[in-house]
Amino acid sequence: MGSVLVWADIPVVDLGRASKFYAHVTGQPVLVMPETGDSVAVIGDPNADEPPMFSADLYVGGTPLGEGGVTLYFGTDGDIDGMLARVLEAGGEVTREKQFMGPMVGWIAYFKDTEGNRIGLQQPPDELL
Numbered sequence: 001m002g003s004v005l006v007w008a009d010i011p012v013v014d015l016g017r018a019s020k021f022y023a024h025v026t027g028q029p030v031l032v033m034p035e036t037g038d039s040v041a042v043i044g045d046p047n048a049d050e051p052p053m054f055s056a057d058l059y060v061g062g063t064p065l066g067e068g069g070v071t072l073y074f075g076t077d078g079d080i081d082g083m084l085a086r087v088l089e090a091g092g093e094v095t096r097e098k099q100f101m102g103p104m105v106g107w108i109a110y111f112k113d114t115e116g117n118r119i120g121l122q123q124p125p126d127e128l129l
Helices: 015-026 080-089
Strands: 008-012 030-032 040-043 056-060 072-075 093-100 107-112 118-123
Touching: 008 015, 015 030, 015 040, 015 056, 015 080, 080 093, 080 107, 080 118, 093 118
Parallel strands: 008 056, 072 118
Antiparallel strands: 030 040, 040 056, 093 107, 107 118
8 A cells, every 4th residue: 555645734732742752653853843933843854865754744733633533544664563662652542453454454553642643553464565
C-alpha cells in the first residue's frame, strides 16, 4: 500500500511536549518553524537528502482528533512493534494493539498521543515488506 496522504495537520495543546512525543515515536526530527511564532513544528527534516517518513506538522490550536472523525495512519517502515513501544515510552497510550487485517491491508494499531489525538499505525504484510 503506497503513501497517498499528502499532508496532515495534527492539533496540539503543548507544542514542546508534542514535539518530544513525535520525535521519540517516529525517530524523525521535529523542527519548529520559526516564521510561525513557534506555533507549528514539522515532523521530519524537509531539507534532508531523504524525504521525511511522514508528511505532517503539529500546530497549536484546533481540536484533538479524539475517537471520532478522521484517523491519520502513519507507515511504520516495517517496525509497528517498535513504534508501539515508543508510544508508551513517550507517554502515549496504545488504544488498540496491532491486528492483522488481511493481505491487502496488513497490520493496524491505534494510539492516543499526549495531546489526545487518535493516530493509526499501518504495516504491510510481511510478503510486501
